[in-house]
Amino acid sequence: VPKFLVNKDGSLGARNDAPCVSIEHKLGIKASPTAVLQFGDHGGAVGYLVGQENRGLEYMFIMMNAARYGVGLQGVAIAERAYQKAVQYAKDRVQSRPVDGSINASAAIIHHPDVKRMLMTMRAYTEGCRAMASTAVAAYDAAHHHPDAQVRKDNATFYEFMVPLVKGYSTEMSLEVTSLGVQVHGGMGFIEETGAAQYYRDAKILTIYEGTTAIQANDLVGRKTARDGGQSARAIATQIEKTEGELQASGTPAALAMARRLAAARQAYLDVVDFVCGGAKASPNAVFAGSVPYLMLAGNLVAGWQLGRSLLVAQDLLQKGQDEAFMRAKIATAQFYAEHILVKAPGLRDSIVEGAESVTALALDSF
C-alpha cells in the first residue's frame, strides 16, 4: 500500500487514500514512530499484490523468523548498553564507606557488594545470552553452508530450537538487566536525562513484538518439543552432559561449581521435557500453563551451558598466558551465572511439573 500512486511513466500521481491520522505515544522506542493509518475513507486505498496470491503469511514468516532472532539480539544489545552505563556510574558515584573497612572514607559505589551483585547479574545475563545467540547463529550458517547434508539437518534442528530461546529468554532478561541499570543509578536513574531509564522503557517492547514471550513459548512447546516427542530437546541435554563431564575433568573450583549447577538445571529441564511430551495432547492446559516457565528454564540452561563452554576455553587460554585479565573475567562471570542464575532452574521445574493445576484453578469470575 504505497503513500502515493505511481503513474505508468514512473512519475508520482495522486496521494493514496491511506493517510496517517496520528502518531502513537509509546512507552519507548520513540525514534521508531508507530502510526495509525486510515485505509479507504475517501474512495478506497489502492494496494498491489507482492509475490503470489495466498502466500502472504508464508512470506511474512520468512521475515518474522529472522526478526525473532534479531529481537533476541536487541535484548542482548540493550542489556550490554545498560550494563556499560551502570558500570560507568558505579565507578564515578561516591557514597558511603565499604563494609569491609578496606577504604576508610566514602568510596565509589562499585566497592559495595550489592552494587557488584547487580553489575554481575547484568553482566552474566548479557554474556550468557550473547553466547547463546552466537551459538545459534553459527548453527544457522552450518545449516545452510555445511557440505554434509546430515550436519546441515542437525544444525537446522538445533537452530530452530534455539530461536524461541534467543527471542524469549534474552528479551525477558533484558527487563531485569535494564531495571538493575536504573537501580545502580539510584534516584538519578529515575531522571530521564541520565539515560538509564530509556533502556528500561525501550526494553519492554522486546518481550512483545515479533511474537510475545508466550507465543515463543507456544512454539517451543508445540513445534519444537512435543512434535518430535522431545528428541531435539533431549539431544541438547546430551550435549550439555558432555560439557559437564569436561568441566568435572578440569577440576577447578569454578568448573566444578558450573558442572554441579548445570547438572541440576539439566535434570530439571529433562523432567519438564518429559512433562511437556507426556501431557501436550491429554492435558493441554497443564502443559501450556508452564510454557513460559519452560522457556525460561530452557533459556537459562542453554545460556549457562554456553558460559560453561566459555569457562573451559578461558581456563585453557589462561594457562597459556593469553589475555589473562579477560580470561579471569570470563571464568568469574561464568561462575557467578552458575551460582546466581542457573540455580533458579529447579524451582522452575517444581512450578511447571507440580504447580500446573493452580494456574487454572481460579474460577473465571473470581478474577
Add this chain to the structure above:
Amino acid sequence: VPKFLVNKDGSLGARNDAPCVSIEHKLGIKASPTAVLQFGDHGGAVGYLVGQENRGLEYMFIMMNAARYGVGLQGVAIAERAYQKAVQYAKDRVQSRPVDGSINASAAIIHHPDVKRMLMTMRAYTEGCRAMASTAVAAYDAAHHHPDAQVRKDNATFYEFMVPLVKGYSTEMSLEVTSLGVQVHGGMGFIEETGAAQYYRDAKILTIYEGTTAIQANDLVGRKTARDGGQSARAIATQIEKTEGELQASGTPAALAMARRLAAARQAYLDVVDFVCGGAKASPNAVFAGSVPYLMLAGNLVAGWQLGRSLLVAQDLLQKGQDEAFMRAKIATAQFYAEHILVKAPGLRDSIVEGAESVTALALDSF
C-alpha cells in the same frame, strides 16, 4: 527554607533566595514534580531551625520510618491497580482459540493458560504483600496500644523486622507485576494511552526512594538480624512452623501444598539467617553480597506465610458456607503462591550461602 520570607506582622515579604531553576523530566510519578532548587546565589537563602539543633537526622528518621512502610504499600497499591486493569483487558480482548478446545472460536485471552498464569502471578504477589503489610501494621498498633508491656515489646520487634520486608519486597514485586500488566496488554500495553505502561514507569521509583532495596537489605542484615544474633529472625520461623502444623492438620490438597513449600522456604531462610549471623563480622563482603537476595527470600517467605494463614481461615469459612466464591479464590491464590513463588526460596538460599564469593570475584578494572 520557605519560598517567601514572612514579615513580623505575618504578611508576605520578599521572595527567598531559593528559586526553582528547573523541573526534572522523570521516568514516572509525573504528578509529583521534582525540582532543582538553587540556594543563595543572590545574597543567601534564609532558613529557619525547626525543632532542636543537631536532631535533624533523628527527626528525619521519624518521617522516614513511616515513609518506608508507606512506600511498601504504594507497591501493593500500584500492583493491585495493574492487576485490575490487566484482568479487564484480558476479559475484553479476543484472540485465538483456547488450547483445550473448550471454545470452538476465538475467545477472550483470559481463557489462555499463560494469560491466567500472568494474572495469577500478579494477584498472588499482590495479595501476599498486602497480607504481610496488614500483619505488620497490626503489630505496630499492638506495639503502641496493647496493655501488656511484653506484648508491646514483642510486637515492636516484629514490626521493625517487617519494615524492610514490606518496603523492599513489596516494591520489587511491583516491578514484576506492572511488567506483567503491560505484557497481558500485548502491543497495546506499550501505548501510553492504554495506561498500563504508566504503572511500569511509576513503580520503578518505589525500589529507590526512602531507601533503596539495598538500603533496606542492609537494615535487615545489620540492625534487624545480626544485632540480636538472629533471635527475631528465628522467632518468625518458629511462628511459621506453627502455621505449617495447622496446614498439615487440615489435610486438604491446597493446605498440604502450602505446608510443604512453606517448610522448604523456612528451612532455606534459617540457613541464610545462620549464614548472616555467622559471617556478618568476619566476612562482611560475603554477607552483604547476599543481603538483597536474603531480603527477597524473607519477604517471599513471610508473604507466603500470611497466605498460608489466610488459606486456613478461608477453608473454615468455606465450610460454614460464608462467601464461597471469595473463599475459594483465597485458597486458589494461596496455592498458586506456594507453587509458583515460594518455590524460589531454595534457589535464593543457594545463591546466598554458596555463591557469595563469585559476587566479588571479578577484578575491579574488569568491569
